[in-house]
Every structure is written in structure tokens, then in C-alpha cells.
Amino acid sequence: MVSFRYTSVMSSRIDLTKYESMYNTFDGGHNKTHMKEVRNFAIKLGKKYCPDKSELLWVAATLHDVGLSVERENHELHSYELIKNDEIVKSVYSEREFDEILEAIKEHRASTGNPQGIAAKIVSDSDKVSDGTNRAFQRAYEWGKKHFPEINREGQLMRAAQHLYMEPHAQARGTTW
Numbered sequence: 001m002v003s004f005r006y007t008s009v010m011s012s013r014i015d016l017t018k019y020e021s022m023y024n025t026f027d028g029g030h031n032k033t034h035m036k037e038v039r040n041f042a043i044k045l046g047k048k049y050c051p052d053k054s055e056l057l058w059v060a061a062t063l064h065d066v067g068l069s070v071e072r073e074n075h076e077l078h079s080y081e082l083i084k085n086d087e088i089v090k091s092v093y094s095e096r097e098f099d100e101i102l103e104a105i106k107e108h109r110a111s112t113g114n115p116q117g118i119a120a121k122i123v124s125d126s127d128k129v130s131d132g133t134n135r136a137f138q139r140a141y142e143w144g145k146k147h148f149p150e151i152n153r154e155g156q157l158m159r160a161a162q163h164l165y166m167e168p169h170a171q172a173r174g175t176t177w
Contacts, residue, residue, distance in 0.1 A: 010043065012055050014092045016062045026068045029139045035062060042126040050118050056097055059089075060104035060123050080106040128164070140164055 023032040039061035046057040067078025080102055083089055090098055104123040107115040115121040128136060140160035144151065151159060 010054065010058050012058055014059065014089060016059065019063055019066050022066050022069050026065065027072075029142070030065050030068055035065060038064065038123070038126045041129065042122050045122045045126060046119075049122065053100070053119050056093075056100050056104070056119050057122055059093075060101045060108075060119060061126060063089075063101070064105050064108045064123055064127060076106055076109040136164060137161070 020032065020035065023030065023035045039058060042057040042061040043054060046054050050057075063083050064079060065075060066082055067075035067080070070078035070082075083105055084102055089101070093101065100117060100119045103117050104115070104120040107120040108124045108127050115124045137160055140163045141156055144156045144159045144163075148156070148159065
């Protein structure tokens with residue numbers, strides 16, 4: 001079994017402490033541990049597929065869920081808006097880099113996003129698998145119970161499995177059954 005828990009030490013041109021601390025207030029599926037796992041796995045993938053984008057991946061993965069501070073539903077859009085309007089983040093990166101960070105944040109959510117750029121694909125995939133199959137499955141199951149309460153337990157299990165392994169984003173990742 002592959003373990004995604006390891007430490008990536010990285011420095012960036014910006015202090016993200018204020019955003020990192022936001023994760024202390026989020027639900028267990030989106031806490032600081034989740035953010036660090038997403039970030040670490042994004043860096044691991046980035047080293048293989050786009051080593052020149054390591055810092056952008058670090059920043060985007062750190063910021064991908066900050067929109068939960070507004071609301072759970074559409075949190076990827078809220079994350080995008082929060083960072084798009086952050087003059088400090090905007091001033092540190094070139095326009096191209098800033099746009100890549102924003103795209104990765106906005107497109108990270110597998111159920112709504114369709115990531116096109118390499119950074120967006122990496123952050124999205126890292127968000128899906130960084131916390132391991134069990135927690136990813138649990139998150140998909142809990143989301144279904146909240147949004148489709150009329151579906152029974154067996155149906156929820158099947159819906160979560162389909163979401164993780166059979167939908168187009170899973171096919172693109174090569175994680176289909």
C-alpha cells in the first residue's frame with residue numbers, strides 16, 4: 001500500500017500562515033492534516049511531471065479549500081474568489097503564475113471541476129487521493145448522505161464507489177475499475 005504521509009519542506013515567496021490556520025476550523029475531512037496531505041502529494045506529483053511548478057503547486061494546494069470559511073457548497077468558487085481578491089498573493093506572482101494558482105484552486109473539486117492545466121490536474125488528483133482510499137470513500141459517502149438523503153445505505157455505497165472509480169475524472173486519472 002502506498003502511503004501519502006510524508007513531509008515536504010518547501011519555502012515560498014509568500015507567508016501562507018493565515019490561510020493554513022483557517023483549516024483548524026474546518027470539518028475533519030478538510031482540516032489541516034488534509035491540507036498538508038494534499039500539498040505533500042501535489043509536490044510529489046509535481047516533482048515528476050512539472051518540477052518547475054513546485055512552488056505554484058505548494059501555494060495552490062495550501063489554498064484549495066479556504067473557501068470553506070464561507071460555506072461548504074461551492075467552496076472551490078469561494079476559495080477562488082478569496083485568493084483572486086488577495087492583493088498580497090497577487091503581487092508576489094506573475095500574472096501567468098497567479099492565473100495557474102487560481103485555476104488549480106477553482107478546478108480542484110472532482111465533482112464540479114474539469115481541470116485542464118497540469119497544476120490544476122495535480123491539485124485535483126492530490127485532493128482526491130492524498131488522504132487514502134478509505135477517507136476519500138468516506139468523504140464521498142458522507143457527501144451523498146447529505147445531498148441525497150432518500151438513497152438507502154447500499155445505494156450510497158454504490159454512488160460513492162461510482163464517484164471515485166467510474167466517473168470521467170476517474171477515467172482520466174486511470175483509476176477506473
